[in-house]
Amino acid sequence: MANINQGKHAVTMAQVSKWYDDFQVLRDITLTVDHGEKLVICGPSGSGKSTVVRLLAGLETHQEGTIKLYGQPVDAQGRGDVGMVFQQFNLFPHLSVLDNLILGPMRALGMPRQEARDRAMAYLERVRIPEQAGKRPGQLSGGQQQRVAIARSLCMDPKLMLFDEPTSALDPEMIAEVLDVMEDLARDGMTMICVTHEMGFARRVADRIAFMDAGEMVEVDPPEIAFSAPKSARFAQFLDKILKH
Amino acid sequence: MTKIRLPLALLSLFALTACSAPPGTWGWYVIDPSTPAGWTNITFLLRGFSATIQISVLAAVASIIIGLLVALPAFARSRWLRLPNRIYVEFIRAIPLLPMLFWVFYGLPVVLRSIGLDVNIDPFWGAVITLAVSDSAFTAEIFRSGIQAVPRGQAEAAQTIGLTRAQAMRYVILPQAVRRILPPLANQFIYIVKMSAFASVIGMAELTRRANELVVTEYRPLEIYTLLILEYLVLVLIISAGVRWLERKMNADESR
Ligand SMILES: Nc1ncnc2c1ncn2[C@@H]1O[C@H](COP(=O)(O)OP(=O)(O)OP(=O)(O)O)[C@@H](O)[C@H]1O
Numbered sequence: 274m275a276n277i278n279q280g281k282h283a284v285t286m287a288q289v290s291k292w293y294d295d296f297q298v299l300r301d302i303t304l305t306v307d308h309g310e311k312l313v314i315c316g317p318s319g320s321g322k323s324t325v326v327r328l329l330a331g332l333e334t335h336q337e338g339t340i341k342l343y344g345q346p347v348d349a350q351g352r353g354d355v356g357m358v359f360q361q362f363n364l365f366p367h368l369s370v371l372d373n374l375i376l377g378p379m380r381a382l383g384m385p386r387q388e389a390r391d392r393a394m395a396y397l398e399r400v401r402i403p404e405q406a407g408k409r410p411g412q413l414s415g416g417q418q419q420r421v422a423i424a425r426s427l428c429m430d431p432k433l434m435l436f437d438e439p440t441s442a443l444d445p446e447m448i449a450e451v452l453d454v455m456e457d458l459a460r461d462g463m464t465m466i467c468v469t470h471e472m473g474f475a476r477r478v479a480d481r482i483a484f485m486d487a488g489e490m491v492e493v494d495p496p497e498i499a500f501s502a503p504k505s506a507r508f509a510q511f512l513d514k515i516l517k518h
Numbered sequence: 519m520t521k522i523r524l525p526l527a528l529l530s531l532f533a534l535t536a537c538s539a540p541p542g543t544w545g546w547y548v549i550d551p552s553t554p555a556g557w558t559n560i561t562f563l564l565r566g567f568s569a570t571i572q573i574s575v576l577a578a579v580a581s582i583i584i585g586l587l588v589a590l591p592a593f594a595r596s597r598w599l600r601l602p603n604r605i606y607v608e609f610i611r612a613i614p615l616l617p618m619l620f621w622v623f624y625g626l627p628v629v630l631r632s633i634g635l636d637v638n639i640d641p642f643w644g645a646v647i648t649l650a651v652s653d654s655a656f657t658a659e660i661f662r663s664g665i666q667a668v669p670r671g672q673a674e675a676a677q678t679i680g681l682t683r684a685q686a687m688r689y690v691i692l693p694q695a696v697r698r699i700l701p702p703l704a705n706q707f708i709y710i711v712k713m714s715a716f717a718s719v720i721g722m723a724e725l726t727r728r729a730n731e732l733v734v735t736e737y738r739p740l741e742i743y744t745l746l747i748l749e750y751l752v753l754v755l756i757i758s759a760g761v762r763w764l765e766r767k768m769n770a771d772e773s774r
């Protein structure tokens with residue numbers, strides 16, 4: 274735990290363990306993510322991937338170990354500093370796309386409406402759906418909804434973006450449009466942690482790939498190593514299985 | 519639906535009472551508006567609408583406000599904040615309306631006087647307070663279950679864009695809960711309208727009290743109570759129609 278330097282890393286997890294009652298979901302997770310780094314997390318269902326990103330987003334609490342973001346505890350982060358994109362989008366269905374986007378900037382940051390709208394429109398351009406601003410989320414396709422969700426997080430000007438299987442709920446033809454947006458974001462230097470099984474995306478974008486199994490962070494490798502010579506048999510097996518599909 | 523339901527209900531009521539009755543059973547003259555005496559009687563009865571409606575509306579509004587205030591702590595993180603919610607709901611729900619009405623009307627002024635407040639509770643406010651408090655336990659539960667029915671991801675998304683829990687409730691959760699809350703809330707309003715009849719026992723001249731008074735002088739309980747039932751029926755049907763209109767409007771808003 275001595276290596277937690279103030280703000281040296283974007284994310285530092287040291288010996289983090291978490292239980293649900295007496296079921297241990299995370300075992301001794303130790304992980305650092307650098308500024309601007311793109312980390313992909315993969316692993317079988319139930320291995321604890323969501324739990325890791327939810328911890329970083331402040332949506333869960335852990336029992337043992339330390340988590341620091343930019344040298345500070347998770348609950349000391351600025352409002353909206355850690356963006357999160359969910360598998361199920363979680364857009365606000367009663368608000369228009371534009372209102373989904375300006376809610377955070379106006380209420381959490383106290384930004385004037387006009388400025389929030391300008392910012393929202395700029396991010397809608399970036400995710401390539403400015404023409405949908407007036408619609409309700411329910412009127413959009415899944416891919417469009419997920420892009421709105423990404424834009425909604427970006428409107429808070431986050432330092433770190435978390436993605437929990439952002440394309441798993443999408444039809445195949447919509448996966449690409451969401452991944453494209455994420456790749457753009459990666460190119461712009463955003464620090465990203467992304468739970469995904471899109472290995473093509475991982476190969477193109479990830480600086481490192483983390484493999485989780487049964488609550489453990491089994492290994493973390495650069496993609497060249499992960500895809501050619503994974504160290505553990507479990508990771509090799511897992512890659513074998515998902516790359517076949 | 520409403521359009522056929524009202525006549526249908528009226529018809530079956532008349533059929534039920536009229537067909538089985540031997541000649542001479544009915545004496546509608548007592549409320550026949552074409553005779554001076556009947557006119558006096560029927561206007562006396564119909565004037566009860568004013569009190570029944572005022573009591574019901576005020577009680578419903580108060581019940582919604584109390585219910586929301588009682589429901590919100592149920593979502594607090596702390597067990598100690600959630601406890602008063604449970605106690606209030608369980609306690610109030612257990613008290614039958616009539617005893618509570620007596621307690622408020624006859625007992626509460628004594629309590630107030632003992633702490634130096636010289637307040638008289640008249641039948642009108644006694645009825646409003648009792649109905650509001652009694653109903654608020656149910657309203658609170660309606661709010662709670664409506665709020666709980668909003669998917670958890672909504673609150674989580676609100677948190678990740680930096681909203682406080684109170685802001686998330688106000689801008690994200692409550693607006694979505696409203697559409698789930700409205701139908702059961704309307705049912706509660708109908709319940710309040712019907713329960714307001716109890717106000718008659720503490721001397722409030724609403725629909726039921728006026729019917730009772732007229733029965734005592736005219737000895738025509740069948741006609742007068744039949745009319746009384748129809749009066750409530752009309753009120754309730756108007757409320758249901760209003761609620762359906764509101765629901766349609768909200769559905770239209772949602773898919774806009
Ligand atoms: N609220 C909870 N209460 C109890 N157990 C939970 C809870 N949330 C998750 N778990 C359990 O914790 C384990 C890890 O869950 P998690 O969602 O992090 O897995 P995951 O790797 O994201 O899986 P998936 O690929 O299916 O999304 C699972 O076994 C799950 O059943």
Ligand SMILES: [Mg+2]
Nearest residue numbers: 322323324438
């Ligand atoms: Mg998951």
